[in-house]
Amino acid sequence: MPHTPHPRAPRSRARGGRRVRAAALLASAVSVCLVAASAPPTPLGVGDRLFPHLGNPGYDVAAYDLSFTYSGSNTEPLRAVTTIDARTTADLDRVNLDFAHGKVDSVEVDGEPAGFATAGEDLVITPEDALDEGEWTRITVRHTSDPVYPEDREGGWVRTADGLAMANQADVAHLVFPCNDHPSDKASFTFRVTAPDGLTAVANGLPAGVDRTGGTTTWTYRTAHPMATELAQVSIGRSTVLHRTGPHGLPVRDVVPTEHRAALEPWLAKTPGQIAWMEEKVGRYPFETYGLLMADATTGFELETQTLSLFERELFTEPGYPKWYVESIMVHELAHQWFGNSVGPATWSDLWLNEGHATWYEALYAQETADKPLEARMKAAYGASDGWRAKGGPPAAPKPPTSGSKTGIFRANVYDGAALVLYALRQEIGRPAFERLERAWVTRHRDGTATTADFVRLASETAGRDLGDFFQGWLYGEKTPPMPGHPDWKPTPAPARAGGA
Numbered sequence: 001m002p003h004t005p006h007p008r009a010p011r012s013r014a015r016g017g018r019r020v021r022a023a024a025l026l027a028s029a030v031s032v033c034l035v036a037a038s039a040p041p042t043p044l045g046v047g048d049r050l051f052p053h054l055g056n057p058g059y060d061v062a063a064y065d066l067s068f069t070y071s072g073s074n075t076e077p078l079r080a081v082t083t084i085d086a087r088t089t090a091d092l093d094r095v096n097l098d099f100a101h102g103k104v105d106s107v108e109v110d111g112e113p114a115g116f117a118t119a120g121e122d123l124v125i126t127p128e129d130a131l132d133e134g135e136w137t138r139i140t141v142r143h144t145s146d147p148v149y150p151e152d153r154e155g156g157w158v159r160t161a162d163g164l165a166m167a168n169q170a171d172v173a174h175l176v177f178p179c180n181d182h183p184s185d186k187a188s189f190t191f192r193v194t195a196p197d198g199l200t201a202v203a204n205g206l207p208a209g210v211d212r213t214g215g216t217t218t219w220t221y222r223t224a225h226p227m228a229t230e231l232a233q234v235s236i237g238r239s240t241v242l243h244r245t246g247p248h249g250l251p252v253r254d255v256v257p258t259e260h261r262a263a264l265e266p267w268l269a270k271t272p273g274q275i276a277w278m279e280e281k282v283g284r285y286p287f288e289t290y291g292l293l294m295a296d297a298t299t300g301f302e303l304e305t306q307t308l309s310l311f312e313r314e315l316f317t318e319p320g321y322p323k324w325y326v327e328s329i330m331v332h333e334l335a336h337q338w339f340g341n342s343v344g345p346a347t348w349s350d351l352w353l354n355e356g357h358a359t360w361y362e363a364l365y366a367q368e369t370a371d372k373p374l375e376a377r378m379k380a381a382y383g384a385s386d387g388w389r390a391k392g393g394p395p396a397a398p399k400p401p402t403s404g405s406k407t408g409i410f411r412a413n414v415y416d417g418a419a420l421v422l423y424a425l426r427q428e429i430g431r432p433a434f435e436r437l438e439r440a441w442v443t444r445h446r447d448g449t450a451t452t453a454d455f456v457r458l459a460s461e462t463a464g465r466d467l468g469d470f471f472q473g474w475l476y477g478e479k480t481p482p483m484p485g486h487p488d489w490k491p492t493p494a495p496a497r498a499g500g501a
C-alpha cells in the first residue's frame, strides 16, 4: 500500500495532557514528522527468535474492537473495522501494526486521519502528531479481511462448508485483522459480526448483544479475560449453539453445523466431565465459558482458540477414529485453556510449555479413562526423542519454521518430546511435588504470559532445590538425557535405509 495523502481534519481531540504538550512543542514536533516522513517505512518486530517480524515495539494493546461484515459468501472479502486501544511505551512518530492480505481504506489515530503505508507484513501508520511515551491512543483501521489466501501463505480464516472459522496460530492473525500479532501482548477483545439472516456468528467469550435489522444480524461477543491474537475465534455458519452447564455452573456452549447436531451430541456431552477431570488435576477452569466449535472443514489440526476450541467435525463423525483417541484430543484442547491460553507463552520458543502440557493431560486422560498406559507412551517417546531433537531442535529451542512447511514449528519435539520432559521432571521430583508445581504454575501466571525460565524457577522453588542443570539437558540438549528411574530406556536406533546412500 503506497503512502496515502489525506485531508487535514479540524483538531478537536479531547485528551488534555498530551494535546497541551503537543501544542507547546509544535515546532519540534513538526520537524520530527518531516524527518520521519522522509525515512522509508520499515517492518519491525519484538525480536521473537522464531518469528522476527511478529509484534511491534513501543506500545501495549489493551483492547481490540473487531467488526466484520460478512456478505454470505466465504470467497469474498469481509468489510472490517479494527479499533485498537493501546498505551505507548516509547515516544513514537510511527506506529507499526502487523497486517497483510487486506486492503486498507483509511486509518485514524485519536480521531484524526493518519498516513499509512505497507512494509513487509506491517502496516506502518504515521499519526499527525507524534505520540509520547505513556499515553493512551486509539487507532481505527477500516479495511477488508480476505478469506482467500495464496497456497504458500495460508491465513487465519478457515473456509468451511457453510461459512468461516478462524485459526490464527502461530503467525497469521495479522492476515485477518491489524494487530500486535505476538502472544506477549494480550488484550481484551470485542467482536461485532454482521451476517445475513439464517447464519449464526459466535466468537470468543460471552454474548453481549444481538441486533437484527433489515435482513442482517449483528452479533456481539466480549472476552472477560485478556487474550492473544493467535487465540481469536470467529465462527460464521449455519450453526446451532448448544448450551449446557459445567462445574460450578460454568456456561458451556458448543457451536455445531445444524445438520450434524444429533450425531455430535454424545461427544459434546462429555465436556463437563472433562472439565471436572482437569479441575481435579490443576484447579479451577480459568475462563468465563468453554465449548467446542465443530467446523465443516478439513484443516488437519484442532486448535485451542480461547473459550471455544476449533475441531474438524469429521474427527467425530468418521468412524475410523477410536473413541479414546477422540476424547483424549478433546482433553488436549481443553488443557490448553490453562496451558497456553490463560498462561500464554512469552515467546514462541516457549511453545513446549503449551504443547508439552496439553499432550501430558491428553496422555494422562487416556491412561485414567481408557487404560492406555502413560509409561508405555513415554518409553516410546524416549526412543524417538533424539530423532525429534535432531529434526526440530530441543524442546525449548525449536528450529525456525521452514518456508512452505505446513507443520511450521508444531513438530513432535514440542508435543510428545516435551511431555517427555514433564515425565522426566515427575520422575526427578516425585509426583506430589510435580502436582503442586502444576497447580502453582497456572495460579501464579493466570491471565499472563510466562517464559521457560519462569517454569524452571518455579519448579526449583517447588522441589526445594536448584533444577537448572536438570532442565538444561532436558530442554536444550542436543541428545535426550538419561531418564530418571528408567536406566534401561534407550534411544531407538534410526531404521536402516534400504540400499544406497
Ligand SMILES: [Zn+2]
Residues within 6 Å of the ligand: 332, 336, 354, 355, 358
Ligand atoms: Zn496443542
